[in-house]
Amino acid sequence: MPRRRIAAVLASAVLGLALLTGCGDDVSCGLDQCTVTIQRETNASVEVLGVEAKFVSADENTVTLDIAGEKIALTKGQQAVDVGGLMVTLTSVTPEAVQVEVSR
Template structure:
């Protein structure tokens, strides 16, 4: 039987490993918390980032709507719209500028 101190250490290590797994793939254009990331993608053809184990790729945009390819699925996001479920993630469009778009992606 495992003693309580060893069990606590094992639990702490498992929690730390889970946190690192969730943060994997977060880069300069991705700011991650424990279960959600803010993603900034340039409005360029084929611009993309890796986040929470999936690729988020810019397709097109206008003033309020963005078309993205996330986890191989093409979706349209509208500013102010509720989160869209794609690839097991919740995706929300935060902002659209002439240079970049910003998304919130969470589990």
């Protein structure tokens, strides 16, 4: 019985590590939440939690992103938006980049 528990713990650790290693330089991940920075330039994109997030447009308070093929508009201070089972929140907008939090 202890061997099965050890195997289960190791399997969980490997799965968690696989999720974390899916994060790149523009993505900082915890167990089930990532902070994503996307440059404000044409065709800028990052992959997060298995989906691609692309920059579409932005102004001072609103950002439009294409996440997993679905265009969404996010506003600073707005509650999280559900996109394909992921919750997405706009955390900052600068002249160079936008930052969003993505969670499961």
